[in-house]
Amino acid sequence: MNYRRDYIIIHHTGAEEKNAHQVKQYHLSKGWRDVGYNYIIERDGKVVPGRSLEIPGAHTRASGMNYKSIGIALIGNFQNHRPTERQLAALVDLVTCCQQKHNIPTTNVLLHREVPGAHTLCPGRYFPAGELRLNLTDPAHLWCVQVGAFKNKERALDFAARLRNLGINAFVVER
Template sequence: MSKGKWTHLIIHHTGAEEKDTAQVRRYHLSLGWRDIGYHYVIERDGRVVPGRSLELAGAHCIASGMNQKGIGIAVLGNLENHPPLPAQEKALKQLVGELMGRFQIPLANVLGHKDVPGAATACPGRFLSMDSLRSAVMAGGVGGGSSGPAPPAAGNDGRERIYRVQVGAYKIRNNAENMAGKLKKAGFPAIIVEGTLDSSP
C-alpha cells in the first residue's frame, strides 16, 4: 500500500484492560486477521508499540473506507471507564503530531473512531477528549499540509507571545457547547474553558 494514501488518523481505545499490545495482537490473530488491526498501540507506560505495517491497510475502522486511508492508533485500556494515563496522553499527542507532519495530514482529519461518518461505536471512549487532543497538538505547533506555524514572537520580557481567538462567552454551558459544536463541524478545533466574569483566559 502506498504511504501517500494515508489521509486520516483514527484514534481508538482497545476497549478492554489488556496487559499489553502482544495480548491484543494474539486476540486479533485468533480472529484470522493477518496481524493486529491497529498500526500503533500506546501502552500504559506511554510506550508506542508498532502494530500492523503501514504498508498494509488497517483493520480498525470499516466506516468511510478508513481502513484504506486512516492510520489506526489505539490507546490500551477501556476509556469508557477511566481516562488515559498521563504518559499515554503525552505519547498520543507526540505520535499524532509526528504522523501529521510525516504524512501531511490536516488537524481536521484527526478523528475519534466514533466521529467517522457511518461508524456506530463509543470508541475511543468518553474519557478520551478529541477536542483536548487536537488543542494539545495545535499548541505544539504541529500541522499537516503546511510547513507549520511561524515561531511565536518573544515579548519585551523574553517570554513567548501567543495570540488567542475567543468566539464568545456564555453564562449557560449548553450555549457554549452548541457554539463549540458548530466550530468543530466547520473544521475548527474548539474547547470550552470554564471561568468567572473577572477571570482571564
C-alpha cells in the same frame, strides 16, 4: 500497492489488556494476519508499532478508513476511566509525527466515533478529545528530531526499539 494515509483515527482497545502483545494475540486469534491497528500505546506511554502501512488496516471499516487512515489505539476502556497522562503525551507526539510524515491536517485527526457511518462509542466517553486537539499542530509548523537514517528497515526498527527502551518515544517513518 501504496495506500495514501490522509486521516488519523484514534481508538481505545475497549479492554484492559496488559500490553500491546496481548492485543495482537487477540487479533491473531480471530484469524487476522496481524494486529488491526498501526500503533498501540500502552499505559506507560510506550508506543508499539502494529500493522504495516503497506497493507490496509483493520480498525475502522466505516467510510473505507482502513484504506486511507492510520489507526492508533490506546490500551484501556475509556468508557470507564481516562487514559493515563503518559498515554496522552505519547499520543500527541505520535499523532504529530504522523501528521508531519503524511501531511495530515489536524481536522483529519478523528476519533473512531466521529467517522461518518461508524456506530461506536470508541474511544470512550472519558477520552479527552478537546485536550488532544489543543496540543496538535498542522504539519507545516513542526520541528522533527531525526536521530538516524537507515537503508535497512530491520536496523531502523532495532534502533527505534533501543531508543524506546531509553524512554524516548522513537518510531520509524519511511522517506
